[in-house]
Amino acid sequence: MSATLQPEAPVRYAAHQHAAYRTGPRLLRVAEVRALTTEVRHVVLVDPDGGHLAPYEPGAHVVLTTDPGGPGEKRNAYSLTDDGFNPRRYAISVLRREQGSAWVHGLAAGDLVEVEGPRSAFAPRHDQRHALLVAGGIGVTPVLSHARAIVRWGGSAEVLYSYRPGHAAHLDDLRALAEREDVTLHEATTVAATAALLADRLADQPLGTHAYACGPVPLLETYVDAARAAGWPEHRVHLERFTAPELDPGVPFTATLASTGERLAVPPGTSLLEALLATGRAVPNLCRQGVCGECEVPVRRGAVEHRDLVLSDAAKECGDRMLACVSRAARADDDIEVDL
Amino acid sequence: MTTVEIAATGIAATGIAATEVPLGLPHWPAVPEPVDPTAATVLVLALGGHPRTAEVAGAWVREAEGRVPTRLVVADDLATGHDDVVAALDAVRIGVRIMVVGPQHDVLLTLARCRAHGASGAELRAFVVDAEGPTDLPVYCAHCRATHRLHGEPGGTAVCTGCARLLEIHPHHSAARGSFLASDTGTEPDDQVAA
Structure with missing residues (x-):
């Protein structure tokens, strides 16, 4: 069960030129799979060439493409469990919950997996005593x-x-x-x-x-x-x-794209993200439940009902951005102008 | 209540638009701020012997003690009160709000001490009894590399008690050191006196 790197996968973080600092999508080899409990497997990934991997801040995660090319293809984020200093391995521990994690549970030593990151979203504060x-x-x-x-x-x-x-x-x-x-x-x-x-x-x-x-x-x-x-x-x-509460389908609204003036109808039950992706716009996204912050889009105009768990209260009040996967117009039939 | 973190000093003040804050200088509230209603405990540090210090500290203690555990530490001067202040900072737990009152010199150095113990702007409140005009300030001399107690004000001059240079006290305050930066004016103290 090995992945092939998707050639069109966007490199979101142009990093240090040395190969050991790569954080864009690349193939890593499974070195070890070990059961920690009946439902949790520990998976260790290494560079196929035996090199160093990009260091990371504690609390960082990597994004694995699960079931690549298959019906269950998905990008799942998994926290790294080591301290991140000068790593030669990325270790994750995965609870079997849905299709993506079940695919990870099926990995065996020697398999190649597409990995992006590490990405830091839960780092220690520098003034921590x-x-x-x-x-x-x-x-x-x-x-x-x-x-x-x-x-x-x-x-x-x-x-x-x-x-x-x-x-x-x-x-x-x-x-x-x-x-x-x-x-x-x-x-x-x-x-x-x-x-x-x-x-x-x-x-x-x-x-x-x-x-x-x-x-x-x-x-x-x-x-x-x-x-x-x-x-x-x-x-x-x-x-x-890593999980978010269930959300109601929300109100219908329209989104105006600042670059073209195009207006998109976003009915209840459809997210702004889905509406944008349907027009062919490559909006980065990951969790699709308002947790990861990947699909943040700039907002030029319009009142937003923020339903994510990422933006701070101050950022929500500022009103210049929203997470397209869960947040919507504040009132039915309002128009939001997004800077895309 | 809106709390604005003041750049460079990190002293929290309420109800002030960020654009009005002079960068690099402490901003002192005109009247003592109320006790933070979200505090779990309150530590009041009353510094120096000014009557207004006792008045403000007393008011804070009365306001806080009916609601949460409150401790008052009185230090007539920083040297003799040092151990008491440090012991109080060692004893407090997260959830505390530290309220400091006294003259600028003592308050600025004590706020720096609180920061060195890990307190952040949101946990600190301060009121000074000598906010207006020249007063004793902690001044860091860039030449003898020490902090001295000098009489003056930001933008003014003072003679360094360490190296005897005539210093300009810059409008540049360090929250970590508690002191204002000062450097040589290039003139002799006597020249200025003669002028």
Whole structure:
């Protein structure tokens, strides 16, 4: 099961000219596949020529093209689990959930996979004095990357891991890290215990701490609420979502393209992204659920109902951009002029 | 409440449009700001012996203590109060809002100390009792490379107590150091006095 590189795949990030700094779509070889739990597989990718790979910030992800050329072809983002320093391998841990992840579970050593990135969307803050790292389920992957980087560079961290017994990927790795003095691991296996632990630990972090969480939506909501209750300023509370809540079909509206004046009708249930792609415009996109930020388009005019989980409140208020996959006009039959 | 982060100083002020903020200089609120209603705890640092300091610190404590755990640290001067301030900063937890009041010299250096402990602009509030005109300021001399307590104002001059040069105090403040940058005017202090 090997991929062939799609020749038309756009290189979005023109990087350093040395091959070891390539982040555009290229083929990497599967070096190892290992089951971490019954539902999670750890996949290690290496350069087919044995070279170095582009380094990355902790919390970064790569995008794999799953089932290339097949009916289930899709681009899925997976967090890298190492610290990102001078890597010779990219390691991801994949929960079997849908067609794309099932395809990854079918990979075997020697297969070639199209990989883009790494891309940093959940990086540590540079003024971080200490970190509170919160992981729920498979959200442990970027958290492990943060914890490993903190250990490498000599920082300190508290890790809070919420999991179902018997389904805790990388628990052994976190426990090994927690044998160090500067890393503490707290474990919770029920919703109530997780909420209590979050409230307790968020109330007891030294000045200069930043908190990072990755996990399912209910865990992230509990985390954000607990941080607010504990008086945390928003800029210290970071999270990465891998799922988004279901959205209603939305109101019908029109979109005017600034370059041509063309007007596109966007009926309920159709996204602006789909309408743009239907006209042949190559709008970059990935998750299509308002989580990854890939399909951000500039807006010239019109009130937008922002339904994404990416833009900050300030960016939403500014009104000069929107995520075409989920956001729509604020009112039915309004017109939004996009700068495309 | 809109909070604007002031460039260079990082002191948070409320209700000020970003375009009105003088870059590179601390902006002092005309009246003491209220206690942040989202705070989980409050630390009030009252610096120096000015009567207005005690008044403002007292008002902050009264406003905060009915709502959240509140601690007041009084330091008559930075040298003797240093250990108390550091101990208080070591003890606070995220969720705290640190409110500093006193003369500019002490407040600026204490805000820098808070930042060195990891506090950010959103966690700091400050009020100075000597906002107008020349006053004692922390001034970093570019020549003897030390911070001195000098009397003056940004744009004005002062004689360096370290190297005796006549310095121009530049309208350039470092939030990390707490001091204003100053450099040699090229004239002798005596020349200026004679002029």
